[in-house]
Amino acid sequence: MVAAAKWRHAELLQGRNVIRIFRHYLPKGLVILGLSEVFVLWGALYLGSQVHYGGFATHIHLAATSGRALLFVLVMWVVMTAFGLYKRELKEGPWGYFPRLVVSLALGFLMFCTLLPILPSLILPLPVLASVVLVALCGTILTRLLYLAVASRVAVHRQVLVLGTGRRARAVHVLAQGGCKRPGFHVVGFVPCGEWEDTNGPLVLRGDQSLADIARAHRVTEIVVGNRDRRQSLPINELLECKLAGTRVMDLTTFFERESGRIELESLNTSWLVFADGFDQGILKTWIKRAFDIAASIALLIVCLPVMAITAILIKLEDRGPVLYRQDRVGQNGRVFPLRKFRSMRVDAENGGTPQWACRNDQRVTRVGAFIRKVRIDELPQVFNVLRGDMSFVGPRPERPFFVDTLARDIPYYGYRHTIKPGITGWAQVRYPYGASVADAIEKLKYDLYYVKNNTLFLDLIILFQTVQVVIFQDGAR
Incomplete structure (x- = not known):
């Protein structure tokens, strides 16, 4: 029972590059990055001490396995998180991580030094701490470079097929073109669904192929249902065939919720609000x-x-x-x-009596x-x-x-x-x-x-x- 409950709260969404923890969607890559940098920071105490002393003495081993390591990792990781180093995107682009990384490690170092006098048993010589932070900086920079290289490759392998060609469906392509600020996905095309759908627009794929044939031909990992009218035009049997073949099928609102951390109003139906998980206040x-x-x-x-x-x-x-x-x-x-x-x-900012936007x-x-x-x-x-x-x-x-x-x-x-x-x-x-x-x-x-x-x-x-x-x-x- 306990294990099942934990799995529900930390659901690994198969076929997707996100992990859902306590209902919140987190990019799998950022979760792995965060855990990797925890180990990098922990290892920095070992390697930084070796840089200073030239070998692993007993007291160095104790320094890295005692509360010093835990406090060092905790302080550094909290400061890095507060500086936005684990956000989905940065306004400066992916290379904006590195100035923030340098500043956050410097501030974390100062905070760690401030806490040490309060906890005398955790004190390390200042030169040792400087070596540790230098090793931590090099390690985290290498980890970030590896993350950026892998993230760009993973994004290419996320092939999304959109069912529908209207404005709501086209919004998926706009999201995919988010630029270098976020690892995304690739829209392979749009499939018309309904007699009023555009059959000649860019990336329209239908022809005489079935959805399953299109999915196989383009190695589609996910189909997003982007049309609003699903009573008569939705090819339910073809979608079921794709799902049974291993291609994930999801509605547009849930897709936007997962990918962007928001609920799109244009794609929102009242029925989705009723049947979706969440919205409960126990x-x-x-x-x-x-x-x-x-x-x-x-x-x-x-x-x-x-x-x-x-x-x-x-x-x-x-x-x-x-x-x-x-x-x-x-x-x-x-x-x-x-x-x-x-x-x-x-004091007289609203003398006219009418509220105004700032x-x-x-x-x-x-x-x-x-x-x-x-x-x-x-x-x-x-x-x-x-x-x-x-x-x-x-x-x-x-x-x-x-x-x-x-x-x-x-x-x-x-x-x-x-x-x-x-x-x-x-x-x-x-x-x-x-x-x-x-x-x-x-x-x-x-x-x-x-x-x-x-x-x-x-x-x-x-x-x-x-x-x-x-x-x-x-x-x-x-």
Whole structure:
């Protein structure tokens, strides 16, 4: 029973290059990369000590097998994760890993040295630590180079055939052309499905061949059903033949969920929401999340109290206005609650009375406000909303009632994001830039629905790690 439960939570998706852990899809290559670098960091203590001492003495062996190794690996790996080194894609492209790698190892080294005086039994001479970090840097760079080479080859072998030729189906090809920022897959072609389908467009394959013949000819590993009307036009017998032959068949919504970490609204049917796994909020899950929220909020409050005090003083000195800004937001089940933030705009920012989207280079933002918005310090007072129970630490960002009313009318499924508590940070915040329009709200909703469907403590931890790199690199700040 226990083994079966663990397998359900860590399902190896056969024929695909992803692993599903606690409902969250992770690229198999990144999982292997992360585990490989754990061993590289562990081995760096052995090799780094040998570089310094010139051989394996007894105390070197003890150094590498004791708590030093565990602490070193833990600190380095956490910092590397927080710097975004295990993201699916980087805005700088795959070669953007290496500057981040150097900085993260340097910062990890400083953090490790800071912790050693607190734990005297783990102290190693500073020259030894420098050698260890140098070996770790060389080892991780070689591991990354190998990963990039293998990932590019694996992507070529993922051959996808799309059933349908409409706009929804063509979106798969757009996703495949994501460029060098992400290892992807190759679309071998589109098969018309229905009398209104385009039979002459680019990559259209049908002819007189059956689906099974096309799959064999192009070595297809996966067929994605991209047409919306499946009552009469879906070639169910041909799809079954392909599935029995070992080719995976899946619907378009699930494919996008797996490949991009979001739920595409254009391909979404209400029936998919009903029958898909997820979207459940049990009592135990709610209590675990609440305990995590309280613990994380108290820890953040203790660590950031000096920063909050300095921020309050600077805001007051700049224009003598109030330090905190109170704003009504929509929470779980549509309940409105008062949210508090450090004030980052002028006191008269909305004198007209009509709420406005924040925009790039917004003239209403003060000088202190511009800085605290970039590094997300303005969000820190929301820990009190979390402690009160209005918000969770991780969840969809709460919007203002004025915008919610407008967006709920214009965007299908928008109200489903309010089935769970909003959060200080969220999946949409770490995966999409700052939202300042209806179009941005639609894109962020795709990520919010993914979180509502798949939220677990595991995904919350991933989001918290990625939030750190968002703050460091100021992604999407306005």
